[in-house]
Amino acid sequence: MDTAVPKVIREYFDASGRRDVESVVGLFSEDAVVVDESETRRGRSEIRAWQEGPASRYEYTTELRRVEPAGADAFLVDGRIEGNFPGGTADLTWRFTLAGDRIRQLEIAP
Helix, strand or coil: CCCCCCHHHHHHHHHHHCCCHHHHHHCEEEEEEEEECCEEEEHHHHHHHHHHCHHHCCCEEEEEEEEEECCCCEEEEEEEEEECCCCCEEEEEEEEEEECCEEEEEEEEC
């Protein structure tokens, strides 16, 4: 991933790829919000439950295709996941909103 991409976003994908729940959760601010599969999780405890549950239900690899700024402290990441989930592949967009060196909001959508 490009060095212009904020470190916290690179660390998110690295930790997520290793299935390192504690490292992923530690990248979020205390009051962070994650929206994935049309469900909203608020705060680190709900984000931890998301990582231990829905986010770890399947094994998959992530290929990042494009990262671009999307306003002040916001970035869009386009990529594809492939794995043992229904359909086997999915093209996704991760929208990160940052607060300093932490993730304040993450929205994952097709």
